[in-house]
Amino acid sequence: MATNTETGRFGEEIALRLLYDKGYIIHERNWRYRNKEVDIIAQEGNELVIVEVKLRNSDTYGTALQAITEDKKQNLIIAANHYIQSHRLKYSVRYDIIAIDIAPDKSYKVEHIRRAFYPTQAGAIRSSRYSLRNRIPKIYKKA
Numbered sequence: 001m002a003t004n005t006e007t008g009r010f011g012e013e014i015a016l017r018l019l020y021d022k023g024y025i026i027h028e029r030n031w032r033y034r035n036k037e038v039d040i041i042a043q044e045g046n047e048l049v050i051v052e053v054k055l056r057n058s059d060t061y062g063t064a065l066q067a068i069t070e071d072k073k074q075n076l077i078i079a080a081n082h083y084i085q086s087h088r089l090k091y092s093v094r095y096d097i098i099a100i101d102i103a104p105d106k107s108y109k110v111e112h113i114r115r116a117f118y119p120t121q122a123g124a125i126r127s128s129r130y131s132l133r134n135r136i137p138k139i140y141k142k143a
Helices: 004-021 070-086
Strands: 025-033 036-044 047-056 092-102 108-117
Touching: 004 025, 004 036, 004 047, 004 092, 004 108, 025 070, 036 070, 047 070, 070 092
Parallel strands: 047 092
Antiparallel strands: 025 036, 036 047, 092 108
């Protein structure tokens, strides 16, 4: 039985092959910023593409696509912003998802969703600095 790490690598290899076959330039794999990780950072034309790869070998907890939470999107955005700033890039950015669902017979279905989400979507960006709780004057807060 494969470990989660081995299964994850298998999914990333499928995704990398797919992107490479489509002509993408791969810049980074498993790029980290603090406790956040971007699975693949690639380029298609003049766009920087931030790719989240999600693999599920069971539908017990939903499909691979359903496993991508708002928190995960937020973390991708934060990490991508840091990558862009630290490398002083001037590309437009898009966020893609490659969802891989493995069937019991070990066949798999790959779905590449271009522009899967945008940083401005409700819930995709939130931070304690912008929380309403921090904007309420002290006199209205409970003691």
